[in-house]
Amino acid sequence: MSKPESLSLLEVRDIRKVFIDEDFQTPVLKGVNFSLRRGEMVAMLGPSGSGKSTLLSILGTLMRPTSGSLRMLGSELTTLAERELSDFRNQQIGFIFQYHHLLPDFTALENVMFPHAGRLWRETRAGRERAAMLLERVGLSERMNYRATRLSGGQKQRVAIARALMNQPALVLADEPTGNLDRENADQAFALMQEIQRETGTTFLLSTHDRELAERCERRIVIQGGIVVDGAEPVTHRTDSTGGLRMIEGDVAVVIDHTRVPNSSDDRRRA
Numbered sequence: 001m002s003k004p005e006s007l008s009l010l011e012v013r014d015i016r017k018v019f020i021d022e023d024f025q026t027p028v029l030k031g032v033n034f035s036l037r038r039g040e041m042v043a044m045l046g047p048s049g050s051g052k053s054t055l056l057s058i059l060g061t062l063m064r065p066t067s068g069s070l071r072m073l074g075s076e077l078t079t080l081a082e083r084e085l086s087d088f089r090n091q092q093i094g095f096i097f098q099y100h101h102l103l104p105d106f107t108a109l110e111n112v113m114f115p116h117a118g119r120l121w122r123e124t125r126a127g128r129e130r131a132a133m134l135l136e137r138v139g140l141s142e143r144m145n146y147r148a149t150r151l152s153g154g155q156k157q158r159v160a161i162a163r164a165l166m167n168q169p170a171l172v173l174a175d176e177p178t179g180n181l182d183r184e185n186a187d188q189a190f191a192l193m194q195e196i197q198r199e200t201g202t203t204f205l206l207s208t209h210d211r212e213l214a215e216r217c218e219r220r221i222v223i224q225g226g227i228v229v230d231g232a233e234p235v236t237h238r239t240d241s242t243g244g245l246r247m248i249e250g251d252v253a254v255v256i257d258h259t260r261v262p263n264s265s266d267d268r269r270r271a
């Protein structure tokens, strides 16, 4: 069932990160500000060393910022205790890394089921079915029971995409997800993420050096010298008499259909 929801997914305000080693401090993020809306596919661009991976780790709550505010789905994440944070992360955030990070000795199916398996999914039939459905969605139904080491680079990354979606997250963070793939596999993996984003309304934020892929995203956030220098806020589309545009001015409401694949067989309820 479609219902109106707030447009806003994530508000990042004045996020700073200083790495402190024994002898010196390295300020990396110097006041990052931007917002994400539900259902967007956004590219993050910026030179090597500009802090993209650091920022993605902070957004994914894998690393604490030195200061600043992260507001996602009504929660201030910077003040949550570890336990609440890990529950939130497990339910709402999916990760895709440059080097897939699959467990080599496990099958594709197990890799999709296990790493993000909250108590709810561990070895349950529903979990297995959802993992199988996601693998089918990424074109790997024939490879479900292959061990990760026996898959090609492109196939491994497609398993990683399925894995990121396992818990039906609101946000998928991808750190150079195509950086290790050849052109053809990069295009395929990107197209797959884009299809899934459109089908499910999952928000994707992906860092990339690939201009071509960045151009295919709805928006580009550019980070440089530790701050966002371009693309910080979503473009608002005005609805006109012909209708059809899903974003409306003023951050009021948007209809996102969560009932479509690949979430359709998932009967899990969210708080």
Ligand SMILES: Nc1ncnc2c1ncn2[C@@H]1O[C@H](COP(=O)(O)OP(=O)(O)O)[C@@H](O)[C@H]1O
Pocket (backbone or CB within 6 Å): 019, 020, 026, 028, 046, 047, 048, 049, 050, 051, 052, 053, 054, 055
């Ligand atoms: N744990 C750390 N300790 C100290 N410096 C770090 C640490 N992690 C990253 N950095 C530094 O932060 C800067 C940004 O790194 P990173 O976020 O990986 O950038 P990008 O992903 O844009 O290439 C780099 O100068 C890097 O050396």
Ligand SMILES: [Mg+2]
Pocket (backbone or CB within 6 Å): 052, 053, 054, 175
């Ligand atoms: Mg990086």
